[in-house]
Amino acid sequence: xxxxxxxxxxxxxxxxxxxxxxxxxxxxxxxxxxxxxxxxxxxxxxxxxxxxxxxxxxxxxxxxxxxxxxxxxxxxxxxxxxxxxxxxxxxxxxxxxxxxxxxxxxxxxxxxxxxxxxxxxxxxxxxxxxxxxxxxxxxxxxxxxxxxxxxxxxxxxxxxxxxxxxxxxxxxxxxxxxxxxxxxxxxxxx
Amino acid sequence: xxxxxxxxxxxxxxxxxxxxxxxxxxxxxxxxxxxxxxxxxxxxxxxxxxxxxxxxxxxxxxxxxxxxxxxxxxxxxxxxxxxxxxxxxxxxxxxxxxxxxxxxxxxxxxxxxxxxxxxxxxxxxxxxxxxxxxxxxxxxxxxxxxxxxxxxxxxxxxxxxxxxxxxxxxxxxxxxxxxxxxxxxxxxxx
Numbered sequence: 001x002x003x004x005x006x007x008x009x010x011x012x013x014x015x016x017x018x019x020x021x022x023x024x025x026x027x028x029x030x031x032x033x034x035x036x037x038x039x040x041x042x043x044x045x046x047x048x049x050x051x052x053x054x055x056x057x058x059x060x061x062x063x064x065x066x067x068x069x070x071x072x073x074x075x076x077x078x079x080x081x082x083x084x085x086x087x088x089x090x091x092x093x094x095x096x097x098x099x100x101x102x103x104x105x106x107x108x109x110x111x112x113x114x115x116x117x118x119x120x121x122x123x124x125x126x127x128x129x130x131x132x133x134x135x136x137x138x139x140x141x142x143x144x145x146x147x148x149x150x151x152x153x154x155x156x157x158x159x160x161x162x163x164x165x166x167x168x169x170x171x172x173x174x175x176x177x178x179x180x181x182x183x184x185x186x187x188x189x190x
Numbered sequence: 191x192x193x194x195x196x197x198x199x200x201x202x203x204x205x206x207x208x209x210x211x212x213x214x215x216x217x218x219x220x221x222x223x224x225x226x227x228x229x230x231x232x233x234x235x236x237x238x239x240x241x242x243x244x245x246x247x248x249x250x251x252x253x254x255x256x257x258x259x260x261x262x263x264x265x266x267x268x269x270x271x272x273x274x275x276x277x278x279x280x281x282x283x284x285x286x287x288x289x290x291x292x293x294x295x296x297x298x299x300x301x302x303x304x305x306x307x308x309x310x311x312x313x314x315x316x317x318x319x320x321x322x323x324x325x326x327x328x329x330x331x332x333x334x335x336x337x338x339x340x341x342x343x344x345x346x347x348x349x350x351x352x353x354x355x356x357x358x359x360x361x362x363x364x365x366x367x368x369x370x371x372x373x374x375x376x377x378x379x380x
Contacts, residue, residue: 038358039260042232045253047285048295057294063235070229093357095237100354100376101345104247105238107355155291164290165297167283168228186290 021069022085023118030138031131033114034069037089041073042066043166047095047106051151063108065091066166076169080176082159088117111135117152117160128152128160157183211259212275213308220328221321223304224259227279231263232256233356237285237296241341253298255281256356266359270366272349278307301325307342307350318342318350347373 021040024032034040048061068076072086092113095106116131116139123129129141130148142148149160157164157180158173164183173179211230214222224230238251258266262276282303285296306321306329313319319331320338332338339350347354347370348363354373363369 039231039263041229042255042257044298045235045255046292046295046297047237047253049292049297050294051291052293061295063237065232065235067232073229100347100352101241101341102236102239102355103242104240105236105251107236107239108234108357110357151291157290162290165292167298167300 021071021087023087023120025123026138028140030140031116031118032138033116033133033136034087034089037067037091040067040089041070043068043169046165049165061095061106062112063093063095063106065093065108067091077172080158080173080178082119082161084119084121086119088161090115090117117148119159126153154182156180211261211277213277213310215313216328218330220330221306221308222328223306223323223326224277224279227257227281230257230279231260233258233359236355239355251285251296252302253283253285253296255283255298257281267362270348270363270368272309272351274309274311276309278351280305280307307338309349316343344372346370 020036021034024034026032043066045063045065047063048058049064050058067089069085069087072083075081075083091111092115093111094109096102096109097104097106099107113135114133116133117128118124118131118141119128121127124141124144126144126149128149129144130146130152131139131141133139152160152162156162157170158178159180163169163173163179210226211224214224216222233256235253235255237253238248239254240248257279259275259277262273265271265273281301282305283301284299286292286299287294287296289297303325304323306323307318308314308321308331309318311317314331314334316334316339318339319334320336320342321329321331323329342350342352346352347360348368349370353359353363353369
């Protein structure tokens with residue numbers, strides 16, 4: 001009887017996990033913004049990061065916080081690769097300078113917008129797709145020809161993900177040998 | 191029989207939870223640095239935050255990332271208060287400017303040091319204690335007369351915690367009415 005009980009428990013645990021952090025879509029193919037991403041795994045933050053060739057420091061820099069779904073994170077720690085159904089969330093927040101006891105540097109304030117990157121091999125021929133929710137609850141994927149796809153495809157350190165900006169994962173990918181050859185060549189050139 | 195099974199499962203779940211994110215001490219009373227805090231709940235980050243009265247912007251600003259143990263986070267969402275055995279981790283990292291495709295702003299690099307704040311009512315007469323691990327695996331609490339205790343006790347928004355810098359929790363505390371009166375008075379004065 002306890003063996004049967006254990007099977008029920010394991011089945012429930014697997015069901016719960018699968019249904020909490022895989023991408024969810026509407027019938028029209030829009031990705032639903034995950035409501036609980038703040039309880040996912042945090043990867044890193046930047047402040048005022050800019051990618052243009054002649055970038056100037058913005059006067060009102062924004063923080064970006066990156067989260068990934070827990071089951072994909074656990075897979076990455078083991079393999080250095082992203083399993084199908086991986087979901088990244090980029091949360092962009094206003095920054096504040098002076099406030100409370102803070103007299104220098106910047107801390108985080110309200111959300112400006114939320115974006116997502118999803119690996120879904122059956123749904124997207126290019127495997128990875130990009131979504132700008134803004135402050136909405138759902139969004140269609142950017143077209144496969146978008147600048148998101150082009151930049152991630154060309155510059156990311158592991159598959160289409162900017163692991164070069166996530167220190168804990170960069171270490172894993174280096175050890176597992178899963179860094180993209182193009183990325184490795186760039187770092188050697190410097 | 192299923193009722194008995196359920197009791198066993200709940201007991202195991204409670205046991206597991208208690209043992210994964212409560213503070214752990216050595217026989218000598220040192221707090222062990224939690225090895226899995228990167229899988230705890232992320233609260234927020236700052237860059238170059240400084241608290242002195244005449245602070246100047248540092249040339250080499252550091253990021254601070256704040257995490258809290260999951261069971262205490264869930265309690266806070268319900269009550270706006272921190273349960274006994276709450277553990278906060280402050281992870282301090284170097285920041286980097288230009289690198290890879292980043293031409294402006296800053297992103298995170300290696301760990302400089304790790305600190306902790308712990309609420310443990312039976313162990314510490316002042317309830318909250320502060321620990322500087324540096325890059326070590328364990329640390330003794332700063333004395334109750336330390337500047338950590340004084341500043342947290344005087345300026346924090348909820349109990350001894352700087353919820354004013356954690357946007358998602360500030361909203362919860364405001365709704366639950368658990369902001370410290372001294373903090374509320376300060377924000378009204380501005």
